[in-house]
Amino acid sequence: xxxxxxxxxxxxxxxxxxxxxxxxxxxxxxxxxxxxxxxxxxxxxxxxxxxxxxxxxxxxxxxxxxxxxxxxxxxxxxxxxxxxxxxxxxxxxxxxxxxxxxxxxxxxxxxxxxxxxxxxxxxxxxxxxxxxxxxxxxxxxxxxxxxxxxxxxxxxxxxxxxxxxxxxxxxxxxxxxxxxxxxxxxxxxxx
Amino acid sequence: xxxxxxxxxxxxxxxxxxxxxxxxxxxxxxxxxxxxxxxxxxxxxxxxxxxxxxxxxxxxxxxxxxxxxxxxxxxxxxxxxxxxxxxxxxxxxxxxxxxxxxxxxxxxxxxxxxxxxxxxxxxxxxxxxxxxxxxxxxxxxxxxxxxxxxxxxxxxxxxxxxxxxxxxxxxxxxxxxxxxxxxxxxxxxxx
Amino acid sequence: xxxxxxxxxxxxxxxxxxxxxxxxxxxxxxxxxxxxxxxxxxxxxxxxxxxxxxxxxxxxxxxxxxxxxxxxxxxxxxxxxxxxxxxxxxxxxxxxxxxxxxxxxxxxxxxxxxxxxxxxxxxxxxxxxxxxxxxxxxxxxxxxxxxxxxxxxxxxxxxxxxxxxxxxxxxxxxxxxxxxxxxxxxxxxxx
Amino acid sequence: xxxxxxxxxxxxxxxxxxxxxxxxxxxxxxxxxxxxxxxxxxxxxxxxxxxxxxxxxxxxxxxxxxxxxxxxxxxxxxxxxxxxxxxxxxxxxxxxxxxxxxxxxxxxxxxxxxxxxxxxxxxxxxxxxxxxxxxxxxxxxxxxxxxxxxxxxxxxxxxxxxxxxxxxxxxxxxxxxxxxxxxxxxxxxxx
DNA sequence: CATGAATGAGATTTCATTCAT
DNA sequence: TATGAATGAAATCTCATTCAT
Numbered sequence: 156x157x158x159x160x161x162x163x164x165x166x167x168x169x170x171x172x173x174x175x176x177x178x179x180x181x182x183x184x185x186x187x188x189x190x191x192x193x194x195x196x197x198x199x200x201x202x203x204x205x206x207x208x209x210x211x212x213x214x215x216x217x218x219x220x221x222x223x224x225x226x227x228x229x230x231x232x233x234x235x236x237x238x239x240x241x242x243x244x245x246x247x248x249x250x251x252x253x254x255x256x257x258x259x260x261x262x263x264x265x266x267x268x269x270x271x272x273x274x275x276x277x278x279x280x281x282x283x284x285x286x287x288x289x290x291x292x293x294x295x296x297x298x299x300x301x302x303x304x305x306x307x308x309x310x311x312x313x314x315x316x317x318x319x320x321x322x323x324x325x326x327x328x329x330x331x332x333x334x335x336x337x338x339x340x341x342x343x344x345x346x
Numbered sequence: 347x348x349x350x351x352x353x354x355x356x357x358x359x360x361x362x363x364x365x366x367x368x369x370x371x372x373x374x375x376x377x378x379x380x381x382x383x384x385x386x387x388x389x390x391x392x393x394x395x396x397x398x399x400x401x402x403x404x405x406x407x408x409x410x411x412x413x414x415x416x417x418x419x420x421x422x423x424x425x426x427x428x429x430x431x432x433x434x435x436x437x438x439x440x441x442x443x444x445x446x447x448x449x450x451x452x453x454x455x456x457x458x459x460x461x462x463x464x465x466x467x468x469x470x471x472x473x474x475x476x477x478x479x480x481x482x483x484x485x486x487x488x489x490x491x492x493x494x495x496x497x498x499x500x501x502x503x504x505x506x507x508x509x510x511x512x513x514x515x516x517x518x519x520x521x522x523x524x525x526x527x528x529x530x531x532x533x534x535x536x537x
Numbered sequence: 538x539x540x541x542x543x544x545x546x547x548x549x550x551x552x553x554x555x556x557x558x559x560x561x562x563x564x565x566x567x568x569x570x571x572x573x574x575x576x577x578x579x580x581x582x583x584x585x586x587x588x589x590x591x592x593x594x595x596x597x598x599x600x601x602x603x604x605x606x607x608x609x610x611x612x613x614x615x616x617x618x619x620x621x622x623x624x625x626x627x628x629x630x631x632x633x634x635x636x637x638x639x640x641x642x643x644x645x646x647x648x649x650x651x652x653x654x655x656x657x658x659x660x661x662x663x664x665x666x667x668x669x670x671x672x673x674x675x676x677x678x679x680x681x682x683x684x685x686x687x688x689x690x691x692x693x694x695x696x697x698x699x700x701x702x703x704x705x706x707x708x709x710x711x712x713x714x715x716x717x718x719x720x721x722x723x724x725x726x727x728x
Numbered sequence: 729x730x731x732x733x734x735x736x737x738x739x740x741x742x743x744x745x746x747x748x749x750x751x752x753x754x755x756x757x758x759x760x761x762x763x764x765x766x767x768x769x770x771x772x773x774x775x776x777x778x779x780x781x782x783x784x785x786x787x788x789x790x791x792x793x794x795x796x797x798x799x800x801x802x803x804x805x806x807x808x809x810x811x812x813x814x815x816x817x818x819x820x821x822x823x824x825x826x827x828x829x830x831x832x833x834x835x836x837x838x839x840x841x842x843x844x845x846x847x848x849x850x851x852x853x854x855x856x857x858x859x860x861x862x863x864x865x866x867x868x869x870x871x872x873x874x875x876x877x878x879x880x881x882x883x884x885x886x887x888x889x890x891x892x893x894x895x896x897x898x899x900x901x902x903x904x905x906x907x908x909x910x911x912x913x914x915x916x917x918x919x
Numbered sequence: 920c921a922t923g924a925a926t927g928a929g930a931t932t933t934c935a936t937t938c939a940t
Numbered sequence: 941t942a943t944g945a946a947t948g949a950a951a952t953c954t955c956a957t958t959c960a961t
Binding site: 185186187188189190265268269271272273274275276306308309310312313315316317318319320321323324327332333336337339340341344345 | 375376377378380381456459460462463464465466467497499500501503504506507508509510511512514515518523524527528530531532535536
């Protein structure tokens with residue numbers, strides 16, 4: 156039996172880590188952070204309880220890492236224009252891309268919404284979320300400044316709220332929510 | 347000598363019940379249902395743990411009663427027009443009234459949003475919520491049918507989603523959210 | 538409103554006391570002493586919890602008084618012959634009377650059997666029970682000495698055990714237990 | 729380094745399970761099911777409260793498993809003749825074996841008697857008990873039919889009651905109960 | 920004499936986390 | 941790296957008892 160190479164070990168670790176995160180995401184989405192137990196997660200991941208603690212320091216740490224990585228990936232994917240100022244076409248792309256990302260990782264966004272409505276849990280990931288949401292809103296503010304509406308800040312806030320509201324309703328019932336029609340109306344009215 | 351009269355006891359019960367519900371609402375709003383403990387609630391209410399169970403059968407029962415009473419009151423207050431069809435003026439009133447109610451009972455609506463994103467908790471109050479949300483959406487659909495837009499269902503869904511999104515953002519930071527400006531934009535664009 | 542006379546008050550107290558004991562007996566019989574709660578008893582008796590403590594010092598005291606009174610009454614009724622020595626006819630009467638008493642107060646005897654199999658509860662009423670059971674067995678020993686069997690002590694123990702065994706099975710299912718036939722066999726074989 | 733082997737874990741589980749059951753049996757025998765607390769059991773077993781729930785779903789489940797296994801073992805040991813019909817010699821063996829089993833596991837039979845006198849607890853194990861007691865009585869009925877007594881059913885019931893009564897008295901005070909002499913009288917009179 | 924709201928200790932149960940292997 | 945038995949703190953809930961009225 157030759158020992159595993161370092162590369163193989165790293166690969167194995169990465170895969171197992173992903174397995175755990177995926178399982179945790181599903182359980183968190185269903186039960187929320189407080190309602191999910193470590194047992195549920197390890198059972199779903201098909202690993203022992205002890206092993207989870209080789210990868211994450213605690214249940215809280217697991218949550219934090221999930222959120223951090225989720226948003227890092229999000230920011231990576233979602234940045235239509237490096238300078239942060241949107242053209243009208245980019246605004247359309249922006250709306251489109253947001254809902255497209257939603258579909259790709261429903262459990263993550265379910266977790267996101269369950270976190271933001273729980274101050275006690277929100278505190279754990281507040282910084283990371285702000286790091287992401289801040290520029291997002293800022294980009295919108297600048298966009299509406301450019302379009303010349305009277306109250307760009309309120310427009311940006313509303314637009315952000317709409318994205319939240321539509322996302323929230325979509326993830327609760329993706330099958331029946333008329334996301335495409337809704338998207339068209341949004342773009343039509345808010346571009 | 348003589349025992350407390352029945353009237354006195356009823357009065358005591360009513361008041362204490364309200365005390366408990368108010369305390370529970372605050373704790374639920376802060377920690378969500380799963381994250382709130384009965385100890386936290388009774389401590390905030392200034393009573394012993396045991397006493398809560400003189401008033402509510404269980405923590406679940408407490409939640410259910412809070413939700414039921416909250417929505418019963420809501421429906422009582424919020425009914426712009428008995429026939430369920432809105433005029434444009436009533437639509438304005440409708441938007442206005444929604445946000446006005448929000449302000450009156452922030453903890454209740456925080457609880458509401460923390461529930462709808464937790465399937466396991468949502469199941470406990472699903473029926474009651476649907477009883478309330480169904481007609482709400484239906485009223486919007488009928489309104490948009492009357493205004494003659496191309497896709498009234500999608501408009502209604504979007505409008506409902508917007509109310510959710512704005513409410514969600516408002517309750518998370520009522521001080522800084524430009525609710526009045528946002529309301530004007532909504533009415534302007536969606537009436 | 539003239540005040541109640543002392544006699545009336547004593548009468549009322551006695552009746553209420555009986556009401557409580559009867560209720561307690563039923564609940565104890567169904568749930569056993571440990572499984573019965575004071576609430577169950579007061580509910581069944583139709584009184585407040587506080588009132589029970591006007592009549593009995595504690596749940597334990599209630600049990601003790603029930604047992605004491607039950608056996609005092611039993612001894613009062615059940616004493617075929619003052620000198621404690623049975624004739625054959627009296628032996629028949631003795632068996633007959635035992636089962637007859639059983640029928641008259643099933644809950645009491647259910648309680649009795651649930652107590653004797655619980656050392657921790659038995660300790661509370663041990664003395665009273667022994668006060669009653671001792672002479673009972675002694676009478677049987679003397680009877681079998683008189684009949685000239687080889688081992689009167691063992692006969693007496695067996696006879697006592699039989700009375701227990703039959704009683705136990707009878708109270709568990711009075712409708713279906715062939716108590717009359719069984720009695721005949723006992724008298725036939727053990728007189 | 730390497731985790732415990734599956735065999736080791738199975739071994740540990742089996743032993744600990746036995747430890748818990750033995751402790752529970754002692755506590756149940758002393759306090760009865762309702763009067764025994766999980767704390768008492770785990771303290772006697774020398775384990776933490778939490779661990780009991782790795783082995784049994786609940787206190788009720790613990791009781792049920794004890795009863796099931798107890799009777800399964802009993803039926804295994806106690807089956808004088810496969811065809812279920814006793815000869816006179818087998819009847820003697822039957823009586824003998826019953827009391828012999830009693831001696832081997834006093835706490836179990838104490839538990840048994842404390843259960844049958846508590847309807848609320850009896851309900852939990854009713855089925856299992858009937859599964860065992862039914863054939864037992866049936867075998868006796870057939871035996872007395874064969875001996876040609878007038879009322880075989882009553883004889884069988886009485887015989888069952890006697891076994892109960894003697895057992896009950898024996899387990900309450902094994903040191904002083906003249907079990908051998910009593911056995912002889914039973915066999916003499918009821919064979 | 921009578922009520923039942925209230926308490927607090929303790930019951931059953933859950934669960935994040937540790938650790939021997 | 942991986943296991944899962946084990947812990948202990950804390951959760952939900954029960955209940956005998958007290959006490960203001």
